[in-house]
Amino acid sequence: MDLVLKLLHGGAGSLAAYLAAHVLLCLLPAFFIAGAMAALIPKASITRWLGRSTPAHVSYPAAAAAGSLLAVCSCTIVPLFAGIYRKGAGIGPAITFLFFAPAGNIMALAYTGSILGPEFAAARVLFCLLFGIGIGLLMALLFWKDDASHDAQTDTLFAEQASVGPAAKGLLLSLVAVLIAGTLKLWPLTETFASLRLPLSWAADWQATLFGWVPFDAAKGEEGVSLQGSVLIALLLLIAAAAWKGMENIIEGPNRWTWVTLGLAATTLLVAALGLTPVAGGLEVGLTGRVLAVAASLWACWHFARQLDADDRQAWLWESWRFVKQIFLLLVVGVFIVGMVRQLIKPEWIESLAGSNTLQANAVAVFFGVFMYFPTLVEVPVARMFLDLGMHPGPLLAYLMADPELSLQSMLMVAAVIGRQKTAAYVGLVALFSVCAGLLYGAWVDGLGWLPLSLALGLFIAVLAAGLAWLRQRQRQRRAAST
Amino acid sequence: MLTVKILGSGCANCKKLEAVAREAASQAGIEADFIKVTDMQAIMAYDLLSTPGLVLNDKLVSSGRIPTVAEVQGWLASA
Numbered sequence: 015m016d017l018v019l020k021l022l023h024g025g026a027g028s029l030a031a032y033l034a035a036h037v038l039l040c041l042l043p044a045f046f047i048a049g050a051m052a053a054l055i056p057k058a059s060i061t062r063w064l065g066r067s068t069p070a071h072v073s074y075p076a077a078a079a080a081g082s083l084l085a086v087c088s089c090t091i092v093p094l095f096a097g098i099y100r101k102g103a104g105i106g107p108a109i110t111f112l113f114f115a116p117a118g119n120i121m122a123l124a125y126t127g128s129i130l131g132p133e134f135a136a137a138r139v140l141f142c143l144l145f146g147i148g149i150g151l152l153m154a155l156l157f158w159k160d161d162a163s164h165d166a167q168t169d170t171l172f173a174e175q176a177s178v179g180p181a182a183k184g185l186l187l188s189l190v191a192v193l194i195a196g197t198l199k200l201w202p203l204t205e206t207f208a209s210l211r212l213p214l215s216w217a218a219d220w221q222a223t224l225f226g227w228v229p230f231d232a233a234k235g236e237e238g239v240s241l242q243g244s245v246l247i248a249l250l251l252l253i254a255a256a257a258w259k260g261m262e263n264i265i266e267g268p269n270r271w272t273w274v275t276l277g278l279a280a281t282t283l284l285v286a287a288l289g290l291t292p293v294a295g296g297l298e299v300g301l302t303g304r305v306l307a308v309a310a311s312l313w314a315c316w317h318f319a320r321q322l323d324a325d326d327r328q329a330w331l332w333e334s335w336r337f338v339k340q341i342f343l344l345l346v347v348g349v350f351i352v353g354m355v356r357q358l359i360k361p362e363w364i365e366s367l368a369g370s371n372t373l374q375a376n377a378v379a380v381f382f383g384v385f386m387y388f389p390t391l392v393e394v395p396v397a398r399m400f401l402d403l404g405m406h407p408g409p410l411l412a413y414l415m416a417d418p419e420l421s422l423q424s425m426l427m428v429a430a431v432i433g434r435q436k437t438a439a440y441v442g443l444v445a446l447f448s449v450c451a452g453l454l455y456g457a458w459v460d461g462l463g464w465l466p467l468s469l470a471l472g473l474f475i476a477v478l479a480a481g482l483a484w485l486r487q488r489q490r491q492r493r494a495a496s497t
Numbered sequence: 498m499l500t501v502k503i504l505g506s507g508c509a510n511c512k513k514l515e516a517v518a519r520e521a522a523s524q525a526g527i528e529a530d531f532i533k534v535t536d537m538q539a540i541m542a543y544d545l546l547s548t549p550g551l552v553l554n555d556k557l558v559s560s561g562r563i564p565t566v567a568e569v570q571g572w573l574a575s576a
Contacts, residue, residue, distance in 0.1 A: 057546050057561060090547040090561075092506060096537060097546050265517070265563055329562060336509050430537055 021354040027228045028353025029346065030239045032395070033247050040128040041342075042283060043193040044121050049334025050186050051083055051120065052090070054326055056176035060084060061094075064102045065172035070482060074147045077107035081114035081146070091115055096431045102172050105432065106154030109440060112428065113146035116418035121341070125394050126414075128197050130401065137411055141451040144471075145415070148478050149443045155485055156439055182326065184318035188311050195307035196283060202303040206289055209300045217241060217297040241297070242290040249282040261335035264328050272331070280312050341391060348392030356399050364403040371408035371456030376449045379409035383416030384445065393417045408456015415448040499529040499576060504540045504550035504560075511549040514563050518551060521569035529573075 060083060063076035077098065084090055091112070099108035116122060117138050127135035178186075195203065221241045228239045239247075253275060260271030287308045289300030319327055368375040388396055397414055401407070420441055429437040458467055501518055505511030515531065522529045534540055534552075543550060547561035551569070553576040559568075 053562070061546055084547075092537060093540065093548055094546050096541050100541065101544075265513075265565055325565075332563065340509055 021357055024357040025350040025354040029350045030228050032349045033250060040124045040197050042279060043189055043196060044124040045337050046334045047120050047189045048337050050189060050330050052333040053329035054182035055083055055178055057084060058174040058176035059178055061172050062175050064098050064107060066102060068103055073103040073107045074110050074150060077111040078114045078143055078146060081111045082118035092427055099431060104154060105157055106150040109153045110146045110150030113149055113419055114142050117142040121391060124193055125391055129394050129398050137455050138414055141415060145447040145451060149447060151478055151481050152443055153440060155481055157436055181318050181321035185315060188314035188318055191311035192308060195304060195311050196287060203307055205303045206300040209298055212297045212299060214297045215295055217292040218294060221292045241292050246282060246286055249278060253278045257335060261331060264331045283308050344389040345391055349395050352395045352399050359403060361403045364400060364405050368405045368409040371406050371460055375406060375409040376412040376452035379413035379452060380416040380445050380448045383413045384420045406456055407459045408452045411455040412448045412452025415451050416445060419444050499527060500554055501529045502532045502534050502552035504534045504543060504552060505548035506535055510563060514549040514551060517563060517566055518569050521566045521573060525570050525573055527573050
């Protein structure tokens with residue numbers, strides 16, 4: 015019984031700390047950005063670079079861009095993957111797209127950056143881009159005969175052209191500005207310009223009560239819930255209640271609750287940017303540079319959103335709300351379970367399995383990533399738990415690379431589209447490349463200089479370039495032979 | 498009799514699209530046969546790059562977004 019209580023308490027504590035500290039300033043704008051990308055970027059603006067006749071040096075980067083900009087959920091990933099493979103640029107770019115989508119999209123980036131740190135987000139994107147293109151090229155080399163048989167099909171699907179309108183561009187940039195203003199830990203954002211003391215005598219007591227409810231151990235990397243955090247959780251609950259009435263039928267037009275929801279969301283971001291510190295006999299409210307930056311970029315969002323067509327605006331809000339419904343609940347449950355499991359895992363286990371950057375540790379991490387399936391984004395809090403328990407950053411990156419790429423669900427999906435043999439090759443390559451990524455990143459964290467690191471990366475790129483040249487020559491020969 | 502096909506693997510948008518299409522048909526007093534297509538191979542037979550897709554009498558009228566009830570009624574009337 016004690017154990018069950020301890021587990022539940024661990025889960026609730028980690029959930030409360032997450033909601034209060036991390037989620038708001040990064041995930042709230044990220045949901046709106048993901049919605050804007052899904053609703054406002056016409057697919058044809060990128061997919062026209064993914065037709066069959068596009069040269070490889072255009073189609074592979076375009077596939078990565080499609081993964082990053084268009085694919086935030088499986089509604090887009092599967093059809094686009096199948097379309098690129100069967101009717102478009104072929105298996106290489108299709109694989110690049112598939113590999114890059116889970117790590118290169120805005121939600122994964124923002125979330126990884128705010129929970130594990132910007133270095134992890136940068137390493138994840140860099141390695142995914144490099145290895146996504148690498149694995150795509152290797153698959154194209156291995157299965158080039160197969161691509162030839164698709165050549166007979168028509169190419170109308172990728173012929174359409176479109177571009178992103180100026181209001182949509184402005185809105186996207188302003189939303190990214192909100193995200194950056196809210197999360198970057200840089201001067202002048204962190205500077206407090208003015209402060210105000212409110213005579214709220216209950217503030218200090220309330221903070222003490224909160225720490226009593228959610229006790230934490232800073233040495234173990236746990237976080238408590240601050241007074242500001244409790245205000246934010248309350249605002250979050252209000253948004254949830256209002257959004258259900260205001261967003262569910264947004265396609266047919268906004269109602270009163272829509273405006274309440276949006277107002278609350280903006281208030282939440284502003285409150286989260288304030289510095290609230292309970293002091294003796296009152297509450298000190300600090301006006302930080304962050305508040306001004308967030309307010310300015312929110313105003314820009316409002317300005318550009320008003321210029322959008324009503325249809326586009328409603329589609330944007332609907333997509334954002336859909337992402338919230340789809341991802342947020344899973345994330346909440348995931349974080350709760352991670353908090354419970356954490357009470358059971360002893361740091362010594364992690365320490366002995368993956369405490370240092372060895373080949374074995376990286377392989378274990380990848381193995382774990384392949385056989386555990388976590389829903390979208392839950393891999394990030396799981397990774398945070400491992401990091402706090404003493405896992406080396408190298409194997410941790412290997413795990414982060416392998417987990418979203420190689421879950422059982424994505425393997426089944428890939429197998430349905432490209433067949434078992436190719437899926438096996440893909441899984442093998444991803445596992446191999448993830449181990450390499452982990453070893454390289456771990457070596458960098460351990461203090462390996464830039465010279466050997468850039469040599470290793472340079473060698474990798476040279477091998478890829480040679481493969482690409484060979485592929486192009488082969489294609490040219492084939493084309494010459496067929497005419 | 499009109500055939501309405503909803504293309505999609507069962508994600509939230511596909512369910513929403515079906516609800517919108519059914520609403521449009523019942524408001525317009527049109528009797529239609531609703532078919533949900535979830536098989537990826539069958540979906541890819543149509544030219545679309547993202548689901549959900551709406552097909553009226555084997556013609557793809559919208560994909561990758563959720564139309565309004567009024568829009569669907571317009572398509573139903575001209576189908």
